Amino acid sequence: xxxxxxxxxxxxxxxxxxxxxxxxxxxxxxxxxxxxxxxxxxxxxxxxxxxxxxxxxxxxxxxxxxxxxxxxxxxxxxxxxxxxxxxxxxxxxxxxxxxxxxxxxxxxxxxxxxxxxxxxxxxxxxxxxxxxxxxxxxxxxxxxxxxxxxxxxxxxxxxxxxxxxxxxxxxxxxxxxxxxxxxxxxxxxxxxxxxxxxxxxxxxxxxxxxxxxxxxxxxxxxxxxxxxxxxxxxx
Amino acid sequence: xxxxxxxxxxxxxxxxxxxxxxxxxxxxxxxxxxxxxxxxxxxxxxxxxxxxxxxxxxxxxxxxxxxxxxxxxxxxxxxxxxxxxxxxxxxxxxxxxxxxxxxxxxxxxxxxxxxxxxxxxxxxxxxxxxxxxxxxxxxxxxxxxxxxxxxxxxxxxxxxxxxxxxxxxxxxxxxxxxxxxxxxxxxxxxxxxxxxxxxxxxxxxxxxxxxxxxxxxxxxxxxxxxxxxxxxxxxxxxxxxxxxxxxxxxxxxxxxxxxxxxxxxxxxxxxxxxxxxxxxx
Numbered sequence: 001x002x003x004x005x006x007x008x009x010x011x012x013x014x015x016x017x018x019x020x021x022x023x024x025x026x027x028x029x030x031x032x033x034x035x036x037x038x039x040x041x042x043x044x045x046x047x048x049x050x051x052x053x054x055x056x057x058x059x060x061x062x063x064x065x066x067x068x069x070x071x072x073x074x075x076x077x078x079x080x081x082x083x084x085x086x087x088x089x090x091x092x093x094x095x096x097x098x099x100x101x102x103x104x105x106x107x108x109x110x111x112x113x114x115x116x117x118x119x120x121x122x123x124x125x126x127x128x129x130x131x132x133x134x135x136x137x138x139x140x141x142x143x144x145x146x147x148x149x150x151x152x153x154x155x156x157x158x159x160x161x162x163x164x165x166x167x168x169x170x171x172x173x174x175x176x177x178x179x180x181x182x183x184x185x186x187x188x189x190x191x192x193x194x195x196x197x198x199x200x201x202x203x204x205x206x207x208x209x210x211x212x213x214x215x216x217x218x219x220x221x222x223x224x225x226x227x228x229x230x231x232x233x234x235x
Numbered sequence: 236x237x238x239x240x241x242x243x244x245x246x247x248x249x250x251x252x253x254x255x256x257x258x259x260x261x262x263x264x265x266x267x268x269x270x271x272x273x274x275x276x277x278x279x280x281x282x283x284x285x286x287x288x289x290x291x292x293x294x295x296x297x298x299x300x301x302x303x304x305x306x307x308x309x310x311x312x313x314x315x316x317x318x319x320x321x322x323x324x325x326x327x328x329x330x331x332x333x334x335x336x337x338x339x340x341x342x343x344x345x346x347x348x349x350x351x352x353x354x355x356x357x358x359x360x361x362x363x364x365x366x367x368x369x370x371x372x373x374x375x376x377x378x379x380x381x382x383x384x385x386x387x388x389x390x391x392x393x394x395x396x397x398x399x400x401x402x403x404x405x406x407x408x409x410x411x412x413x414x415x416x417x418x419x420x421x422x423x424x425x426x427x428x429x430x431x432x433x434x435x436x437x438x439x440x441x442x443x444x445x446x447x448x449x450x451x452x453x454x455x456x457x458x459x460x461x462x463x464x465x466x467x468x469x470x471x472x473x474x475x476x477x478x479x480x481x482x483x484x485x486x487x488x489x490x491x492x493x494x495x496x497x498x499x500x501x502x503x504x505x506x507x508x509x510x511x512x513x514x515x516x
Contacts, residue, residue: 003509005513079499215501
């Protein structure tokens with residue numbers, strides 16, 4: 001952050017907002033990593049812990065919302081401060097959704113563990129790890145004010161879409177080959193979609209972090225992979 | 236005016252194209268009403284304005300902001316030659332109205348001030364009736380033929396200043412008995428009464444309560460349909476609310492001029508950023 005404000009308490013308030021975002025970011029990173037691990041290892045205890053922890057992320061979001069509203073009302077922030085607060089508000093909302101999606105992955109991992117066979121577990125792990133890395137990068141970009149890193153995350157969305165499309169086709173092929181896989185395959189597809197959506201939210205945060213630092217959104221439309229299910233811009 | 240002759244040739248055509256610092260053009264177009272080029276002002280040996288280049292767009296509100304002593308009010312007063320009478324003041328460079336140098340010897344300062352009116356920080360009504368306050372200008376400038384026409388000017392000026400409904404029944408009462416907010420709107424009505432083209436406002440709301448301030452801001456927005464407005468304000472939110480163009484001054488220099496939304500959202504200069512975010516010195 002640049003030089004301090006003449007009113008020091010303003011700095012403390014802005015730092016409090018940042019702290020909440022970074023705390024949320026850290027928790028969401030853990031939730032995603034653990035959700036992937038619970039899925040891959042079939043670790044039911046870990047999956048339940050993820051589901052329980054989700055409420056704490058929601059609490060942070062409420063606090064960011066309250067703090068930002070208070071600062072806007074009392075300080076009338078401008079320029080970089082205004083952009084920072086707008087970014088915090090939107091990032092908190094995106095992080096909260098990412099937490100929900102990680103919890104969804106955990107919930108479905110509990111369900112599929114009852115199935116005799118689970119298709120494409122390794123592919124889900126690769127997709128999950130890629131999205132986890134995006135998430136840690138975008139939280140780091142927010143913390144360090146790194147526009148270049150934020151834009152790199154923003155550009156990764158396309159490869160996440162491609163990975164998701166590949167997983168989708170693979171699940172489809174598995175289900176066609178063996179109808180017994182239709183039930184677990186449907187859950188796996190939802191898991192893949194949830195993970196892909198986490199990537200979309202990380203991309204949204206990357207956009208906002210770019211805006212926060214540079215005062216403008218990334219230059220062009222976000223690169224999107226062609227959808228394999230024939231729905232353009234399917235999100 | 237040393238530099239005036241050099242600029243005269245390029246400055247005669249109307250409407251003039253709006254020119255702003257390269258690369259950071261706000262979404263404003265249309266003619267320029269007033270223009271300064273390399274405008275410098277000294278108080279004795281002290282250089283208070285260091286070569287100001289600023290275009291004031293017609294029928295827009297231009298806000299001048301900056302810390303105390305930055306030169307914004309000094310610059311404002313250059314626009315209707317209010318600095319002329321101050322001992323030891325020397326001015327160089329160009330200030331023009333519709334392309335004509337306002338510091339030209341042929342310019343009648345009284346006429347200039349009728350075209351470029353001013354509203355001050357503190358309401359300063361004459362200790363006369365409400366009616367006489369408004370009628371004063373039209374009378375000395377000979378703008379009305381007879382009582383009926385003068386009555387018409389008084390009424391229309393008070394209406395345009397949003398004051399008619401509050402005072403129409405008591406035009407003979409002393410203006411000094413009105414509330415502060417009413418007095419300031421009366422001063423705006425008094426300025427309007429001589430049909431100026433430009434209205435300069437020097438912190439017009441600094442002595443007013445929030446409701447009166449809101450009324451003046453609403454009025455400023457309405458007035459720009461007919462007038463070009465330049466406002467000096469310490470209230471950054473006010474500048475953001477009422478103006479379309481904002482100029483940031485510091486230590487006698489014009490640091491940045493830009494569309495208001497752009498300047499308060501993503502200023503181009505770090506000094507502007509520090510000032511508007513409250514990180515200044």
